[in-house]
Amino acid sequence: MECRCLRKNFGDLAAVDDVSFHLSEGETYGLLGPNGAGKSTTISMVAGILAPDSGKVLVYGVSAGSAAAKRRIGYVPQELALYPDLTGRENLRFFARLYGLSGRASARRIDHVLEVVGLGDRAGDLAREYSGGMKRRLNVGARLLHQPLLLVLDEPRAGVDPQSRNAIVDNVRELAAAGMAILYTTHYMEEAERLCDPGRRDRRGTSDSRRTRRELVERLGERSHISLVVQGDTASALAAARALPAVRSVPARGDEVELVVTDAGICLPEVLAAVTRDGVSVRSVQVTEPDLKTVFLHLTGKALKR
Incomplete structure (x- = not known):
């Protein structure tokens, strides 16, 4: 058709x-x-x-x-x-x-x-x-x-x-x-x-x-997010994460590290290995992938049609 x-x-x-x-x-x-x-x-x-x-x-x-x-x-x-x-x-x-x-x-x-x-x-x-x-x-x-x-x-x-x-x-x-x-x-x-x-x-x-x-x-530039709660030297964890090519930005709040990455499913093992290399432990991991709802709202707008 x-x-x-x-x-x-x-x-x-x-x-x-x-x-x-x-x-x-x-x-x-x-x-x-x-x-x-x-x-x-x-x-x-x-x-x-x-x-x-x-x-x-x-x-x-x-x-x-x-x-x-x-x-x-x-x-x-x-x-x-x-x-x-x-x-x-x-x-x-x-x-x-x-x-x-x-x-x-x-x-x-x-x-x-x-x-x-x-x-x-x-x-x-x-x-x-x-x-x-x-x-x-x-x-x-x-x-x-x-x-x-x-x-x-x-x-x-x-x-x-x-x-x-x-x-x-x-x-x-x-x-x-x-x-x-x-x-x-x-x-x-x-x-x-x-x-x-x-x-x-x-x-x-x-x-x-x-x-x-x-x-x-990918067309809209939406990225995956990896949220980590770490214990230990947070500065070391941040430096290790920033060095990875897949990581776009690394905002941090206390013991929480938010990584914006190109593809969480592929780079997560590499991220965890780098962050824990200097004795830092990861207490929790949360991965958020951009979904169709994200794309839909981006393209059509969030406001109600009147």
Whole structure:
């Protein structure tokens, strides 16, 4: 799937401004951004629900919005699209018919999807009796029936319990491992780090170039921190740490030494060996790595959008 120079305006508001990215089979691509950044507008254009003002979306070589493209896409919106007075199985049977599935093939596919989303034992219960997390999982399942090549998920874990969140994440991992391309919007930073090579959206509806978390961190100059509580000659420990090429700065407060380093995971053994060489003992070590939340706030700003 490929997006080329997408733009979408609503009156004077530029909701999406020159967004481009591509997505390959078996890959999960994350769109992150504050509320109003244009994530849902972007994926609505990918799914063919909205037409871009300019730019193009190609779904495996076919223009988004065409019948051929829609057959390749499973779109899971934020809002639940289920019938509460039908059972889980009846809901899936209804959507299967919309996709042109019937007979034994449809029944087998429904059984498979129920197992994928973990609802096989509750298939005969009415959807209105499901928990919020179960409804979310059924919502995902309904969009898997026609075996799409691209699954588009708009914050599928919003408002559900931790167990259902984990189940949805596990489902996404398994689908990607089976070769499905997945486009995913989320506000959960830890979830994006677990699942995605994250793309970034800022508050103006533009998109950063395609980067991994580590590449974004390095681009912004964020560093790892190693905090040491030492006992002994603190001045000796500071001098030894300053001599290491990986150490960028060494602020100290009493028996606490804060090292700003390029990569804590690689240089920590070297740091400990140098600091303790002259009889200094280390009573505690804490390593803090810059995470996706750090990058997100740096790029989008900490202030609330108004």
